[in-house]
Amino acid sequence: MSIELGLMLTGMLAIGFFAQWLAWRVKLPAILFLLLAGILLGPVFHVLDPDKLLGPLLFPVVSLSVALILFEGSLTLRFQELRGIGHVVRGLVSYGAIVALLLLAAAAHYLAGMSWDIALLFGALTCVTGPTVIVPMLRTLRPNARIANTLRWEGIVIDPLGALFAVLIYEAIVSRHQGHAIGVFLTTVIAGVVIGGVAAIVLGLLLRRQLIPEYLQNFGALAIVLLSFTLSNEIAHDSGLLTVTIMGIALANMRDVHIDDILDFKEHLTVLLVSMLFILLAARLSWPLPPGMLWAGIAIFLAAQFVVRPITVMVSSAGSGMTWRERALISWVAPRGIVAASVSALFALRLERLGVAGSDVLVPLVFILIIGTVVLQSATSRPLARWLKVAEPEPHGVLIFGSDAVARAIGSALNEAGFHVLLSDDDWDGIRRARMEGLTTFYGSPASAHAERNLDLTGIGLMLGLSTHRERNSLACLHYQQEFGRDKVYRLRNLAPQETSNRSALADRLSVPVLFEDTMTHARFAELLARGWRLKSTGLTPTFDWPHFIEQYGSSSILLFGVEEKQMLRVALAKRELEPRPGWTVIVLVPPEAPTPP
Structure with a gap:
């Protein structure tokens, strides 16, 4: 078993590297190739069975990986940068995100038959884009500066905010399903906020006063993040994800705390974790999907692409001075990425353990939406930008x-x-x-x-x-x-x-x-x-x-x-x-x- 485990892990590492390299070569988001690799290894050819391979380690591995991914994403949210991002971006990441969340939840409820609580969680997970999918697409798309800045800043800012939305809704679902009163939910939220804030203050103090040597700072940050995540879960069940999200946001906005090296280290670590994690998660998908689920996923994708996103952009850009051509392209480009895939898989694992109905279809629907948006928008955005006359001329x-x-x-x-x-x-x-x-x-x-x-x-x-x-x-x-x-x-x-x-x-x-x-x-x-x-x-x-x-x-x-x-x-x-x-x-x-x- 140990030989099989070592062989499979090293094989996944090599395949993950190849998927990342291929994405770099063709200038497409790596998540697309990682998901496809996992689907081929798992449900198609039955080479990889994560539940059998990792057994009881599967849940802790996924939980700790998602915690680090959320912490790394939240480290990029600096409040001082929000003042200069413009009217449209502020709308997209605030009331626009809420509109998208509610519309996507309605689509999941009426098209896939999800219960409202799982549908709201689906909406929170899929209302976000992210820099890991937007940046490679923009390099191929090459729109004008206003469109490029709007899409790029939307991805940077909404990534951690979307994770925060999803974590809060998830905590509410778990509390309601277990029969907890509103006080238990508030306790979970308060524990996440307090522990995350205290952990950020402690780590910031250690870094500001140079109490950790430079060569140990990355190691120390990693240890404190995972310790805070685990301790928070022990004190208030399932509050760890909120803890690491709050910790990252608080640390990113502290004065006189140098986190660039930590951020670089976390980015490299996240590339490794994402590569392994997405192959594992995609390999757990069952194929064929439950009856009608494939068509429901396609219907939700079409609704997200042609109804939800245009309405969100229209509401967010009202009075902004953007032309209808610029709004049309922004309405077309909204690929889903790391937060949607990783957090949905973790929540699905936990909700399945709790016996929450409908949790088994959460991951397949999210993955269908990710693959659909990335493939369609990568193939059509550049021709659409040229047709709308909002593409940059040849770059000089x-x-x-x-x-x-x-x-x-x-x-x-x-x-x-x-x-x-x-x-x-x-x-x-x-x-x-x-x-x-x-x-x-x-x-x-x-x-x-x-x-x-x-x-x-x-x-x-x-x-x-x-x-x-x-x-x-x-x-x-x-x-x-x-x-x-x-x-x-x-x-x-x-x-x-x-x-x-x-x-x-x-x-x-x-x-x-x-x-x-x-x-x-x-x-x-x-x-x-x-x-x-x-x-x-x-x-x-x-x-x-x-x-x-x-x-x-x-x-x-x-x-x-x-x-x-x-x-x-x-x-x-x-x-x-x-x-x-x-x-x-x-x-x-x-x-x-x-x-x-x-």
Whole structure:
């Protein structure tokens, strides 16, 4: 049995990795491939039987995994960010979410015959989207900025709020089913809020006063979260999920508490847990479904897609100034994700143990809705955005990794030439200077898990690696080659060719095209700027072409970029010289003795 358990767990780990990798390659939410893998392993080919494999461990494994997923999701909800998200998002995550919850509950009750209490729980679980499904879809969809920001912020904010709704409704169902008075329900809620708040205060105090060494902070946070979850369940039955949700929200909004490292660790851990958990949960589905349940699930999906979401958006966007085309696309895009799948499976397990009628159909209906929304919306959203004329044109914006003087100078020159420029770096001083110079910035590495969820790449199709950190520069370039394509990612040398040994050079298949002339390094570029060289942007004409420019500004001038008449950016590379033509705008690094225009 131990050999079988080890083999199955490692096999699930490998399959989960492959599903995540495939989702990254095709730019679709990973939850789709994980659920399909679990369905194939379980009800289709009967290779995996989670109940037989894990036995009494199944429920604790699922419970602890969902607790960590909810804690990680609630860590992203910062109240200070709610003030700047706009009228539509505030509507979608408040009264709009309540409207969606009630309409979805009505659909589940009348179309699938669910009792009202289970139907309300279904509505709470499925009224939310999430960043793990929205962000990959937006990269393919590429709508205009208002739509992209609305959908992205809705997913970030409503993810933990939806979990909170679901937990509260679940607690009410359990209390009513067990014959508890309203006081027991309130006790459960109070216990969750108090224990979660106290745990957050304790962990925040330990982090703020540096009482936990940095290398143990992730371990300590994990231990406190799971301890709080278990202790809360012991004090007030089934209050643990509310505890970890409150704990995450409270910790995210504490001042002077650095949680970025913990959040990164939890994100990596969540990827592992989600990959294993969803395969397990999907493998527990029974096939064929109970009579009529498949058609009921499809009917609920159609109602959610064509009735519930449009009504929710219409109510939430009233008086917002959005065009009907923008509202139509937002009404179409609402894929369900991690919270709906993971929490519904956990609640179903618990409700089945309590003998609550209708709990056995909760997970199949949720999974049908997840698969339906992800598949339909991923396939049709981009053509719909083009038809509605709210899709961004071909992305000409530039992502720059780095924020030192070289990155800021190049970013400012491209920005003045009319390109949307975004500087990303984890050097706070450089990011602060870039903001003071009027550049759009993102604080963090562009290849981090945090950037995966929060970096808005709308309208951006080119990446320049200008960081002073050689290895991280190469890593970010390789990451964005998959995002933008190999011919849209470039780097500035950190070492001259003669300084790079064969042992430290990247393999050809990993190499990234080198910016500017072959001898140009980051250090040399910075030195030239310090000596008074400056970036000059000039439009070429038939009477003032490139030879005339060189004659006026000197042969030592270094051509960096050329901008064609249709706002196409051409990059000067070490192995590909540009030939500027009349009608182009050239961005050139010119020496200090070059004439300065009046």
